[in-house]
Amino acid sequence: MQRQVYLTGQVVVESEAKISIFDSAVMLGDTVTESTRTFGHRPFKLEQHIARLYKSLKVTRIDAGISEEEMLHVTLRLLETNLPTYREHEDCWIVHNISRGLSIAGADPTSQSGAATVMIFTQPMDLSSWAKFYTEGCHAVTPMSRIVPAQSLDARIKNRSRMSYTLAEMEAKLVDPQAQGIILDIHGNVAENKGGNIFIVSDGKLKTPTTKNCLAGLSRETVIQLAAELEIPCEETELQPYDLYTADELFFTSTPYCIMPATKFNGLPVGNGQVGSMTLRLLAAWSELVGVYIVDQAQ
Ligand SMILES: Cc1ncc(COP(=O)(O)O)c(C=O)c1O
Known part of the structure; x- marks a missing residue:
């Protein structure tokens, strides 16, 4: 058929x-x-x-x-x-x-x-190319190109005009072919990935950019909901690269892979360089919610 x-x-x-x-x-x-x-x-x-x-x-x-x-x-x-x-x-x-x-x-x-x-x-849904990142974490890299400002195109409009995201992702992959881009806005704040949102864990607290410069991702929303259920504090705020360099954990969220840990940011280890416990807790809670073991399925 x-x-x-x-x-x-x-x-x-x-x-x-x-x-x-x-x-x-x-x-x-x-x-x-x-x-x-x-x-x-x-x-x-x-x-x-x-x-x-x-x-x-x-x-x-x-x-x-x-x-x-x-x-x-x-x-x-x-x-x-x-x-x-x-x-x-x-x-x-x-x-x-x-x-x-x-x-x-x-x-x-x-x-x-x-x-x-x-x-x-x-x-x-073929997640085989992502599978290893659930255990190893990926390398997050900030490309040179910045996100299209919301004053030109509101990031909440999910659209297929993808040239700027495509070029930014290429720039990240020129640094490391395995890299996933973290695009900054024109003010130097963390915005998003070409197809995902960004979270950090810092001192036991989750932080993610506000939707002023990124898509209001539904996976982002799911993480915020799961965090509330697990009584993990979560803040929507401006983040700069400094916050990512000094974070304990860093991850991406997107519909296909749900949560993708990053263990390296622009060449430096994130936290202890291992996939963090909060990231794993959230992945487990998400798997529980949908009745599918997300990591096992990808692997
Ligand atoms: C630019 C961008 N940001 C974030 C996301 C994540 O959104 P969602 O969690 O709804 O898949 C996507 C999804 O394709 C996207 O294209």
Whole structure:
């Protein structure tokens, strides 16, 4: 059986799904997006992902042509259709990409002349390249390029205009091919990774940047919720590289890997250079919450 995708009202075989070369996704990078994952084949926080998608659609003035409720419904139906293509212990991504639709060169980019292009697909979640970082921790590196300021593009709009993130990640990987970037804002404060949020542990307290300069990540939200349940204090605040150099623990959060420890920051060990106990406690609590052993599954 072949995987199916949802393409603007139609369900078609993935390999046959086509969009125009004049789509505003291609012409302008004018696309909002969401990536949700499943745990044990059940979607995690799908309603919240779709709610964030509809906020992004509103702010970017894209009319998806279907309601939030319908979006949830067609997404669940697509997942159900595709689940037989996944193995028992294999989970998947559910990705939404919605562009403003056709944008012939020279057309007024502010008007949506036709239907939006609504693309929903599922893909196997392969975390094998991340797996070793759960035990070894990764190397976090600050690239030279800074995050696009919220005054230009609010970081809370989850969008596919990814050139700045891509270049920043390349710069981090020029330092160390295994590095994961931690992008600073124009004031030198820690912002985010190209696809994740940042946390530190300092004197028993969790700290993470405010959403003034980063996406309001749903994994970030999950860590904040788990911390409250575990009675771990957590503060949303400005952080500078100094705070990361001197932290006891450092980790990234994102939908696919949930929590990714970093044991090195710009070449220096974080804390004692080992994956920290608070990071492991949070990973265990998350695994408990979803009934899937996140590290075991990745490994
Ligand atoms: C720029 C950026 N920051 C943070 C995140 C993490 O968000 P979430 O936890 O909702 O996956 C993502 C996810 O793709 C992202 O693209």
